[in-house]
Amino acid sequence: MKKLVLIILLFAGLTGFKPNNSHRISGTVYDAKDSLAIPGVSVLLKGSGFGTQTDAKGNYSIIVPDDNAVLTFSFIGYTTQDVKAGKGNTLKVYLHATSNQLNEVVVTGYGIQKRMAVTGSVSSIAAKSYKAKGLSGKASGLVTIGNASAIYGYSANADVLKSYQPPVVTDESYKGIEENGFKAVSAEPLSTFSVDVDAASYSNVRRFINSGQLPPADAVRIEEMINYFSYNLPGPTDNGPVAIHTELSAAPWNSKHRLLRIGLKARTIPTEKLPASNLVFLIDVSGSMNEPNKLPLVQSSLKMLVNQLRAQDKVTLVVYAGAAGVVLPATGGDKKETINNAIDNLSAGGSTAGGQGIKLAYQIAKQNFMKSGNNRVILATDGDFNVGASSDDDMQKLIERERESGISLSVLGFGMGNYKDSKMETLADKGNGNYAYIDNITEARKTLVSEFGGTLFTIAKDVKLQVEFNPAKVQAYRLVGYENRVLAKEDFNDDKKDAGDMGSGHTVTAFYEIVPAGIKDDYSVSVDPLKYQKPKPVAYSNSSDEMMTIKFRYKEPTSLKSKLSQVTVKDEPINLKSTSTDFRFAAAVAEIGMLLRDSKFKQNSGYDQAIKMARAAKGDDTEGYRAEFIKLAESARLLGKTELAAKEDNNADE
CATH class of the missing domain: 3.40.50.410 (von Willebrand factor, type A domain)
Known part of the structure; x- marks a missing residue:
């Protein structure tokens, strides 16, 4: 309480306001079109160096000096709005998407701003230093998050925006990702990988997009984006630590392909136990x-x-x-x-x-x-x-x-600019x-x-999955993401081989994109016949309706010996619209991930269809994280269009 009083007094001294007139205003910022909350909105006390951002549910809280104070609300792709604080303690704000998105500018830069705040701070900035770049108008403020600064509220024409190239982060390091490609079942019927419950990539990608730029491709690990969200999967009903669930439908980005979701749910242990x-x-x-x-x-x-x-x-x-x-x-x-x-x-x-x-x-x-x-x-x-x-x-x-x-x-992990x-x-x-x-x-x-x-708290350690595909049903397959978790087929039975762990209540989702047998496409490639070896003909049984068998291996937290369980998946896909909301939402996240990576396997992926599917599959979303993702995807779509326009303009100049 003493610290809060000192902060208020310090703020009052710096700004010249009287503390006895100040009061706290809380509220939520919504999209005026669909009334969905908007996370990451900059909330600036106009004429001061004080501000905050909305959280995952679009909520904010800020101290204003008096009833006449003006709050400026800014977000990528929306018209900046000034609102008078008034006497009340609550204030809802509805932002309108810009009619001409290229005219609403977010300029990003990397400087040395140091404002001691947790969720990002705001300082005022003069417009004159940006006039050389063709920007005009009055700045709403400079939002600083670590070393990244985003200037909101400038108006510029499309030519200025396309010609402006924001500085990029040069001292961050990301492990290179070579995307998983399609494997022919005739040559590689087994796919083996370690589970991954990490979610760092999603929040890092969010940081880039909220700072006004698309993330580097290698910063996008699709499985971590998918597994950032919790999914409504039943836990194990036996004494095992993890339950396995599957769901099969058409791939949203290629209706000729199928998409298999493997879902794992770890047993939940009450905190007191x-x-x-x-x-x-x-x-x-x-x-x-x-x-x-x-x-x-x-x-x-x-x-x-x-x-x-x-x-x-x-x-x-x-x-x-x-x-x-x-x-x-x-x-x-x-x-x-x-x-x-x-x-x-x-x-x-x-x-x-x-x-x-x-x-x-x-x-x-x-x-x-x-x-x-x-x-x-x-x-x-x-x-x-x-x-x-x-x-x-x-x-x-x-x-x-x-x-x-x-x-x-x-x-x-914390920070940006030199993030490793x-x-x-x-x-x-x-x-x-x-x-x-x-x-x-x-x-x-x-x-x-x-x-x-x-x-x-670990429930199961060294968790591995191995999928055996039936060549009579599957021509080729691709594991979506998990590039740094792929294992050799021999590693599955090797208890000395390290793998991922699952904690209390954790859910894990993995997707396989499947090319059914008999489908012709560009991904089912062939190689020349061997000169020194003649392949032995293999008879495939068409009598079984099984598409694959999934084996699941894990260790108890204190054990050195693994246990095995398995499930089979029949060739019985359901209509995409009939799948669970979790399936469709996770598939939308995967699709956005492929777009952010500019994946060579994105096929017919698109921001519009992924966002539409995510909106329809938002579900209960009590914590607001799915709504936050939808807004993030919309911002990425806008940034992608801006980046494309800049590239086209540069190509024209050349």
């Missing part, structure tokens, strides 16, 4: 974390997690910059004030001894090891390791050695943990509060 936790918070406090959406957001996020802990849980706080050290020894989860004070006292500066910090964190975790508990290191960083073990290979070897101790590593996604993904994958990218406080709440059990 979860095992005790030995958690080591490993926090990067190097100089690169000295940004508003890095260390301050880390602190707020971890305090949310602390609020979920119980007396039997233990927390240790380890930090690293030029060196690593313990700032809080193992402390009971009921000592929340002590833990939160230690978190609040952190500050950033120095180089980044990431390897040293990881080694120390594992050492501390071993000292406090709980035999029947949840032993986990939680790393919070931007991934920018520059001292000691720093390459992805070095990090991978280090984590592979340490995971044998029974201690998992979860990674929480490739390192973070490697750490989490090899550390038997999960990986989340946290771009705002709402995402922190989702990861560390709403999905607390799934994030931290």
